[in-house]
Amino acid sequence: MYISKIALTNYRGVKERREINLSRFSSIVGKNDAGKTIILNAIATFLDVKNFAITSTDFNEIEHPIKMEFVFTSFELIELLTTKIKSKVKKTEGLDEFIQDFIFDETIIYKREVNNQGKSWTSEYVLLNDFVREDLKGLYFKSDEEISAIIDSNIIQIPVEGKGRNSKAEKIKHIKLHFLAEPRANFWIIDDMKIGSLFPDVEMFKADYGLEADTKFKTASVTEIEGYFIREQTRLAVFQNEINIEMQKEAAILKSYMQEYASNLQDIDITPNIAWKDAIKSVDVSFQFNGDDKFIPMTHKGTGYRRLFMVARFRYLAEKSKGNNIIYLIEEPETFLHPTAQQDLLKALKELSLDNQVVTTTHSPVFAGATDVEGVVLCAKDGQSNYENVIEGNEQEFLFKIIDELGIKPSFNLRDNFDKILFVEGQDDGTFYKLIASTLLNMDLKNILILPCGGSSVESFINIEYFKKNGRELFLILDSDKGLKVRDPKKPILQQQLVDKFNSDFGQAYSLKKSNIEYYFHPDALKRYYFHLKDEVIDIFDDDEDLKEYFKEKRINKNHNVNIFESMTSQEWEAVVEQELLDFIGLLN
Structure with missing residues (x-):
């Protein structure tokens, strides 16, 4: 949700x-105090x-x-x-x-x-x-008597099945059917x-993020330790029994002393109330860098290091997929981060948003530029705060407002001799198409400028619009995202709309027959790369099945996709690649 x-x-x-x-995944942009x-x-x-x-x-x-x-x-x-x-x-x-x-x-x-x-x-x-x-x-909020009165006065037939009276909800079902034409x-x-x-849980990270203020991090970490106690109950029972024995020994000694003052005392029982989940009250984080003699508390380090810790934490959450149904609110995630770290954090947040929701405020072209245009909110202040989203028909006008606000520029210069440009979704996609071209078509794409454009993001639109003015042949290959149709039915539609727009306004575009490049893994290549799968029965993946849970279950990491593709033979490529994709890549020759 x-x-x-x-x-x-x-x-x-x-x-x-x-x-x-x-x-x-949303990015909220605008001037300070907007x-x-x-x-x-x-x-x-x-x-x-x-x-x-x-x-x-x-x-x-x-x-x-x-x-x-x-x-x-x-x-x-x-x-x-x-x-x-x-x-x-x-x-x-x-x-x-x-x-x-x-x-x-x-x-x-x-x-x-x-x-x-x-x-x-x-x-x-x-x-x-x-x-x-x-x-x-x-x-549904009327009494049984009121419901019966409606049934009787309107002569509504309620079929009785089995023993006993019909439920109130069942009676209302037939009343609604009777009055189907009522407004x-x-x-x-x-x-x-x-x-x-x-509704989902929420975590919020302010611009001055620091662990000392991050009670949610502490709570989450304590919860993980509590989970360990639950899993290890058998071992903990041994410790608990030893504690009980020691307490009974103490009780016996105390009884002998107390009987000197109260001769009618028969026995004393001391039973400790052990709650392992309450054993951990807080979590502290410390760092030791080169040159440090000891661990230094995170709270004593600069804000930059605290932000880098946030990068690592979100990468961890994304990898573990812990905390589904959480909304993460992050104020200016780019603060104090080197551009490389910004990219790492962005990748983790995008991964996290597949199962959760991530909303950021930002002044960074990196974050806003990687956001699908539907997820960008532009803030302005005129007496009160106003908010603008893209609407159908004004995409270009809205995007150039974002450019004016953030100063987003195309990510690549034109000091080259390429006469054709192929836009793809990501860096690995570029390698994927080069391998297909060389293995199955005996083509070398070194004279083709291959640019990752990030799909239907702000940055992709700006880059494509920019290069349109430079007299080059433009090509685009996008994932179809068919495998997301259940989790996000709009995604395949948006992808196809972008392909159609590119075909009509920019150049030639193709939508993969399969959902995305990972669907082109050949089973034999997966088994060679992942030894633990060697005895598994794996078929060639269907074009539109949802592989997210399957990949998680089989411990298949999409970050390894280049290694898997590079190991595939020409026969394996032929088995998974559609002829239409080969024909499209052939246009680049």
Whole structure:
């Protein structure tokens, strides 16, 4: 579940209602004091008001309430809502129809309001699609007698199956079928079902990030240690038994002493209450660099090192895929980082956003340039903070506003003799196509300028637009992303739209038959590279299956893809590469 849209009213620099669209990976850009951090703080408070409490300064006008509306997107909403609501009813017949009334195009829409500072909300609402007619509105919240009255007065037939009465939800199901032609509308209702408890957790990292302020890191680390205690209960039971024996010895000695003062004492029992999960109260991090005589606490190191630790931590989280359903809010992640470290952090955050959501504020062309245009938010201040997203038809105008704001420039110069340019998604993709050309077509692409463009990102659009003006033949090969169609149905569509746009406006483009280059791994090459797979039965991957969990289960690391491709024979390449791709690469000759 991730946030796809928020609307703020009377919050900090926002006076009147302002709406902001977000993606799984979003970059918020704008001048200082334009209102970038407002978005991060609003998300943090909405999801965790106890740790990000409302203060008096959060109210733009203290006499009016703060209102926040959030749209959450998930392809598992039915399952999530069923789990939450099912626990409150005895019979589930008709429950699906009730749940569907909360879902709007794979989203649920939730509103929280607060009138005073503190660590709780004044009211919480969820949006429900319901009948407009007053006597039919709120069927699920009417009494059994009211439901029966509607059934009787409208002569609605309720089929009875099996023993006992029909459930209330089942009766309502048939009432709704009877009044199928009645007009419906959307209404806010009080969240008595606690649907808000389904929302993701949140972690926030401010621009002055330091471990001493990072309670979330400490909490997460303590949780991991607690997990170790749970896994090692058998071994810990031995220690616990030894402690109990020692305590009983002490009790026996104390009994003999105490009986001298209280002759009627029979025995003493001392039983320690051992809670291993409470054994670790905090976690400290220290570094020892060349020239250091001892470990130096992280809090004594410069901000740059603390930021580098953040890079390492996010790379760890991305690799481990720990903490699914978490929203990470990061203020100016580029601060104090060398450009190389920025790229490392960016890669980790993009990986993390596949299962979670990452929202950053940034002044960095590196971060904004690598963000899909749908995930960029432009902030400006004119009396109050205003926010702008791309809308269909104004992509170019919006992107050049981002250029003006951040000064993004094309990543490559033109001091060369290349007359053709091939845009690909990443550095490894370039190697992939060179190997296909040399192995199957006996072509050397050394005279072709191959540029990674990052797919449908801001940077890719700017680079392609820039090179269009230089009189070169332009080519583009993009992943089809078919394997993401369940997790992110829009992604394959967006990829194809970019291919179509390139074909009409820039040059010639091709969309891979398979989801992405990793789908072209030949099973025999995988077995040669990963010894632990040598006895596995592996078929050539289907074009559109989702391999994420399979790769994780089989410990196949996409970072090794160049090594795997370089080991493949011509026969293996022929078995996995479609003729259409060969024909397209042949156009580069």
